[in-house]
Amino acid sequence: MTDTQTPAPPKKRLQKLRALLRRYRKLLWATAGLILAAFIGAGWWLLRDLPSLAELDNLQAKVPLRVFSDDGILIGEFGKERRSLVKLAEMPAQLKHAVLAIEDARFYEHGAVDLQGVLRAGLANLGSGGRGQGASTITMQLARNMFLTKDKTYTRKLREILLAYKIESVRSKDEVLELYMNQIYLGQRAYGYASAARIYYGKELKDITLAEAAMLAGLPKAPAAYNPVVNPKRARIRQAYILKRMLELKLIDKASYEQALAEPLKLAEGEMQTYQPRPKAEYAAEMARQQMVAQYGEKAYGMGLVVHTTINYTAQLAAWDAVRTSLLDYDRRRNYRGPEGQMLLPPAEEDRNDAIEEALETHPDAEEMIAAVVLKASPREVTVQTREGEALVINSNGLRFAAAGLRSSANDVLRIRPGSIVRVIQNAQGKPEIAQLPEVQGALVALAPQDGAIRALVGGFDFKVQNFNRAAQAWRQPGSTFKPFVYSAALERGVGPATIVNDAPLSIKLDPKDEKAWEPKNDDYSQSGPITLRRGLQKSKNLVAVRVLDYIGVPYARDYVTRFGFEKRQVPPYLPMALGAGQVTPLQLARGYTVFANGGFRVDPYLIREVRDGKGKLLLQAQPRIADQNAIRAISPRNAFLMNNLLQGVAQHGTAYRSNDMGRTDLAGKTGTTNEARDAWFAGYHNSLVAVSWMGFDQPRSLGTSSAGSQLALPQWMRFMTPMLKGLPTYTMPQPTGVSQHGGEWYFDEFTRGNGFVAGIGMRGVAMPELEEEIELLEGEEIPTEEGEPEETSEPVPDGTQSGKRDR
Numbered sequence: 001m002t003d004t005q006t007p008a009p010p011k012k013r014l015q016k017l018r019a020l021l022r023r024y025r026k027l028l029w030a031t032a033g034l035i036l037a038a039f040i041g042a043g044w045w046l047l048r049d050l051p052s053l054a055e056l057d058n059l060q061a062k063v064p065l066r067v068f069s070d071d072g073i074l075i076g077e078f079g080k081e082r083r084s085l086v087k088l089a090e091m092p093a094q095l096k097h098a099v100l101a102i103e104d105a106r107f108y109e110h111g112a113v114d115l116q117g118v119l120r121a122g123l124a125n126l127g128s129g130g131r132g133q134g135a136s137t138i139t140m141q142l143a144r145n146m147f148l149t150k151d152k153t154y155t156r157k158l159r160e161i162l163l164a165y166k167i168e169s170v171r172s173k174d175e176v177l178e179l180y181m182n183q184i185y186l187g188q189r190a191y192g193y194a195s196a197a198r199i200y201y202g203k204e205l206k207d208i209t210l211a212e213a214a215m216l217a218g219l220p221k222a223p224a225a226y227n228p229v230v231n232p233k234r235a236r237i238r239q240a241y242i243l244k245r246m247l248e249l250k251l252i253d254k255a256s257y258e259q260a261l262a263e264p265l266k267l268a269e270g271e272m273q274t275y276q277p278r279p280k281a282e283y284a285a286e287m288a289r290q291q292m293v294a295q296y297g298e299k300a301y302g303m304g305l306v307v308h309t310t311i312n313y314t315a316q317l318a319a320w321d322a323v324r325t326s327l328l329d330y331d332r333r334r335n336y337r338g339p340e341g342q343m344l345l346p347p348a349e350e351d352r353n354d355a356i357e358e359a360l361e362t363h364p365d366a367e368e369m370i371a372a373v374v375l376k377a378s379p380r381e382v383t384v385q386t387r388e389g390e391a392l393v394i395n396s397n398g399l400r401f402a403a404a405g406l407r408s409s410a411n412d413v414l415r416i417r418p419g420s421i422v423r424v425i426q427n428a429q430g431k432p433e434i435a436q437l438p439e440v441q442g443a444l445v446a447l448a449p450q451d452g453a454i455r456a457l458v459g460g461f462d463f464k465v466q467n468f469n470r471a472a473q474a475w476r477q478p479g480s481t482f483k484p485f486v487y488s489a490a491l492e493r494g495v496g497p498a499t500i501v502n503d504a505p506l507s508i509k510l511d512p513k514d515e516k517a518w519e520p521k522n523d524d525y526s527q528s529g530p531i532t533l534r535r536g537l538q539k540s541k542n543l544v545a546v547r548v549l550d551y552i553g554v555p556y557a558r559d560y561v562t563r564f565g566f567e568k569r570q571v572p573p574y575l576p577m578a579l580g581a582g583q584v585t586p587l588q589l590a591r592g593y594t595v596f597a598n599g600g601f602r603v604d605p606y607l608i609r610e611v612r613d614g615k616g617k618l619l620l621q622a623q624p625r626i627a628d629q630n631a632i633r634a635i636s637p638r639n640a641f642l643m644n645n646l647l648q649g650v651a652q653h654g655t656a657y658r659s660n661d662m663g664r665t666d667l668a669g670k671t672g673t674t675n676e677a678r679d680a681w682f683a684g685y686h687n688s689l690v691a692v693s694w695m696g697f698d699q700p701r702s703l704g705t706s707s708a709g710s711q712l713a714l715p716q717w718m719r720f721m722t723p724m725l726k727g728l729p730t731y732t733m734p735q736p737t738g739v740s741q742h743g744g745e746w747y748f749d750e751f752t753r754g755n756g757f758v759a760g761i762g763m764r765g766v767a768m769p770e771l772e773e774e775i776e777l778l779e780g781e782e783i784p785t786e787e788g789e790p791e792e793t794s795e796p797v798p799d800g801t802q803s804g805k806r807d808r
Helices: 012-025 025-048 093-103 115-127 138-149 154-168 175-185 193-201 210-217 232-247 253-264 267-274 281-303 313-332 349-360 479-491 533-538 540-553 554-563 575-579 586-597 637-653 655-663 706-724 769-779
Strands: 065-068 075-077 305-310 370-377 382-386 391-395 419-425 432-435 441-447 454-458 498-501 529-532 608-612 618-621 668-673 680-684 691-697 737-741 745-749
Touching: 065 281, 065 637, 075 281, 093 175, 093 210, 093 232, 093 479, 115 175, 138 154, 138 175, 154 175, 175 193, 175 419, 175 769, 193 210, 210 232, 210 253, 232 253, 253 737, 267 382, 281 305, 281 454, 281 608, 313 441, 313 454, 313 691, 349 370, 349 382, 382 419, 391 432, 441 586, 441 706, 479 533, 479 540, 479 554, 479 586, 479 637, 479 668, 479 680, 479 706, 498 533, 498 540, 529 533, 533 540, 533 637, 533 668, 540 554, 540 575, 586 637, 586 668, 586 680, 586 691, 637 655, 637 745, 668 706, 680 706, 691 706
Parallel strands: 065 305
Antiparallel strands: 065 075, 305 608, 370 382, 370 419, 382 391, 419 432, 441 454, 441 691, 498 529, 608 618, 668 680, 680 691, 737 745
16 A cells, blocks of 8 residues: 555445455355354264263173183283272272372363363463373263273364263263272273272272372373382382372371371282283284184173183293294394384473373383383483383493494484484393394294194294284295195105106296296206205205106195195195295194104194183183094105105205204204295204294395295294203104115105106106116106096296295
8 A cells, every 4th residue: 555545434345345245145155054064064973983881881890811821821811801899989088089189180170071171281282382281081081991092183082072071961970980990991900999909009999008099090191101010210200299289289288298208119019920921922822812702702801711722831932032032133133224213302301201101102112122212312322211211321332233323424214313212122241232123023833743732832023012923824935845745745656765856957838828938946046967856855956846746747736735734725736836836824834744743644733722711610622633543644654754754854964954953863844945035934843843933024025045944944943942852862753564675765665666666757868877768668657647636727827936946
């Protein structure tokens, strides 16, 4: 506006505004209607999924599902309830005052939502940059804990508010407080204050002191952080704050306040320890839980079920240690990858402690490998804080592994700085050092070959960090660990350990529609020429395995391997099946190897030996198939004998020769490494125990060694089996009828030289005069197929198998 312009009179401006409103009246009404409809729709959407309040009437003490090892060790406990119900009138007044003082001092003055508290918290949060006070009332907490998730979303918060109003419309304030104090989680698997009093102090609720009441009242905010068992220092700080708050609210006098502050902490540790499941068997315990829920539904969590598994806890600890040590050893040979996450550190100590605790909720401790947040960082010293509030100073050798992240040149991904979330372990000298969770994963499962009982099972590095069970759920290519099943089939077609197989280049057209031929290769790209089947298995020659399978026929072999418990859909109907192109889990592979270990019987893996209810009544008793009793015979005793002999040769003279370090001559097994070393396997056994060891990445990629089976999976297997077999006498499988030795080698009696024995495979034109005539005659014969055997056509090799490069 220029100096010469004058503003329009107010009357004219008003007339213009009215004209604009008239012109856009329909648009404004339509907009208002849309906004109203959106609010109504949002309200309906939030209300439609609000849960029923029936659970408010069904609150009752329930006994959790408990899972034990075969030797009586508690390895798992499931269910929300370790609860004793107490009427509000029977709860000590000092406990009620302590809870109200810290959680909701105006509980009896406001409605379901404390609008004054919301305003106060909002202003405080604005002043602290987004982190400050909360405004959840006790009724809102009850709604969240009983009916909703803990997701920090606006939608969940709105539903929490609506549900709180719904609860207070049908329950009085006293009833709400009673429900809250009986159901709130207080750590140590305790729900409700009566249960917590027994677990922490070994007392009835009516007998706790003011100091004990204040400490219990501090637990709902963070049961892990303020747990007096885990972190007594931080628990005492929280206790003192609550006592001070009670004094300010005139709920206690000065003398009571000072007496409570001076009272020493006395915990009933023995009482608490009886409830704690022993660690390192979580994957097995979870499998048992899933089976019980499948059997009994959600009721399983409150029936007091006592589940006794087949797990031997000593074997379980050995398996856990073997997997964990192997994965950490592998990871330490790689570079530091950087912190797991990053957070902002509030300046105020209380806010900072809360923020650290919240940030670490998604980074659970992995046994001794704890998560912590960096407070200060320099190339010479790093200070971190754990979830319990303990500050640790790391320097010198403790920074060596993560040194790259402390350099000034480190990029943002690698850099360790205040707010970084890192892992800390104690070294051999008891000093803290920065570590990292391994990316590589592993699994180990061990079965009793006589009946299939699962004696140990580890499904990954740490169940709390990732509960995917690789031992039972990971479908991976088995590589050369599958070859023995093909060779077992070949023994029944006249092939034997002394059969000469040409380890020479091979080109096969698998798909008639594709001009490209499949050319399998040995792991080291070399060929040995004529070689015995025994030597071919010892050296894991891929070309030998493919030629043997081609000779006996894919349809026959594919049908034969179902004897070991594999399904046809797992085994591809083409020649790469000889190299493990199918899909198996470690548990399935272990089941297959029990047939070789127990003399030829197929047994079914099982985990649960018996289940009883809370009164001790037997509900379920395992009835396993037992070798040489009621189990199905999968292969003949002589086939099992020869395969055991061949697999002992692998352990003593082949790719698994490192097993000789165990000082035993009664071990047998087979290594396996899939294409590009994406999977490392060793499947091996002693007469008393079969174990399968696996290493790899969840998102398959190379492990970085062409002999991963022998260099990674085998040492993991040995770490487990060495203590398991200590002191056991050497076992020799008895010689069955139908086999005999000639010239130092084993033969089936009806397949001896010149009597149905296949002397050579792929040997036509190879210069071996003493065998040439016999081989020519044999190769001209057709292998008869079993009656009714279906014809199958070859299919293209799936991605990842074209190179044919599998294990040694």
